[in-house]
Amino acid sequence: MKKNLLNKSMFSIHLNRDDDQYGGELLLGGIDNSLYKGPIDWIPVTKKGYWQIRLANIKVHGKVQFCSNGCEAIVDSGTSLITGPSVDIKTLQKLIGGTPLSFGEYAVGCKNVSSLPSVTFTIGLRDYTITPEQYELSGKTEMCLAGFQPMDFSTTTGSLWILGDIFMSKFYSVFDRENDRVGLAKSRKKRHTHLDTQKSVSSIF
Template sequence: MRIHWRSVCSGPAEADMVRLLLLLLLCPYTSWALLRVPLRRAPSIRSQLRANGQLQDFLRDHHPDAFSRRYAHCFPAGTPSLRLGRSSEKLYNFMDAQYYGEISLGTPEQNFSVVFDTGSADLWVPSSYCVSQACALHKRFRAFESTSFRHDGRTFGIHYGSGHLLGVMARDTLKVGGVTVLGQEFGESVYEPGATFVLARFDGVLGMAYPPLAEILGNPVFDSMMAQKGVEAPIFSFYLSRRSSGSGSGGGVDGELVFGGIDEALYNGPITWLPVTAKGYWQIKMDSVEVQGVSSFCPRGCQAIVDTGTSLIAGPTNDILILQQLIGATPTNIGEFLIDCARVSSLPRVTFILGGMEYTLTAEHYVRKEMLADRELCFSGFQAVDIVSPQGPLWILGDVFLSEYYSVFDRGQDRVGFAPARHPADH
């Protein structure tokens, strides 16, 4: 949690000057336990494809779930790490997500931009040996320049709807948010096909889910931070700006990730906590989903993933198609759902009931407005994604939801907390 220097440094007024100076010198170090990573938001890959007139061709030429992803190993049967039984559950969007921050790997440091993704548990960046066009347009890890690099020897594969990501495993020193992690396992991608990687503003992905979700054997980054006592508390928290606000908490950034605690200046009211129901994703129970105050979906409860790596809110196909009708969204021939911009102010509220608390989104929150040439288009912030789990179909609370609610992920007590996010327009 946040430490105030007064609670550590208070003492009698008559304390001798040397002792006082020592305390004052030591006090600033206590705040280092809160590690802040500024997050930036770039135009989504969908909007870039759409602006370039490439979206329809891309969706036609690739799998219908081109913007969803499924992790799966791509090596012959018998490979020790082949676990196909799990990969069938790992289907959701992250390529459209464009909140990213900076990390460094190696000695001396090599900097990369990554998506901090609570929906996965692996860290990967492009390798200098990568042969794909996407790698040529992004920063690449040069293992031969790092004195702390350790070759692993294992290979890994990630299957996306639009192609495969293949690579080799490694270990090196990682720095993120002011903390150093020694010997962190990560992947060096050597093959990144697909237009989405070419357009992505980020170089790689840093997964922040539970270890069972990892395809790369070894500790995920936050587990390494905890094991090496790099954070004061086993907690991290996200603030994501609204698209319309232009910037986030200050300094021109669009969001903030805090390792080791929370930032009380970025939310209003108390945090409401929900227990994690399955330790893979950050999975919680959702009581129901209401449209304009009427319970419409999963009235007997269902499961939801809290995922910073998904840009929209996703749910089972049948439910989402009904929801699109209820908010007046109409399908297009490129897989998008359009809304009449003139009707946005009259559209119904959509409320998610979590732990008995109501989390309401107005149309201004769930409608995405984008400019195409000189025309404003309004798109639904909901998408259909079918994920089967032992607990039933899963919903995904992505960035459309998380930009309205500050989110806290507590590994110590296996729970997720929400509070209304404090945006500049709220002051």
């Protein structure tokens, strides 16, 4: 940005958990229109420092269970799971049938995943729903790691949820520094060959 090397003062991230050959794309200075479908919804940053936005509420079984009066969240590719205040995550794990493990992790029965509830994050006027197939991490045993972890991360605006890679792998994420806003759209699956990846990277610079 300081050297004016970018077409736009933004970067966008597409994450893919379904293909070992293509992990995703980081695009500096623009948006890859081939990697999402539908409109991009723009959410204003509520506090500079992190990419912090406002959550209207969080639903489980279609009912508001958390943040009934709104709360704050960070969209963060540096966090693998979705995290929230310890008391809320404990309740959430009970709602999805999670069994506590060590280090604040929880597991669910792999065979029962399809019967688990979805978790919906309402941001602005739109619902962003994570299905159980998307928030569980398959393991080599009969138990699968549930992708929600407690983290008591407090700021002057209160406790924060972190919408990490599990969330971002479903929603194409745009970080617009010029307008201090985050854009979210439904990700489109795409498989890249090694040659395609080389071309896309070289075209950035």
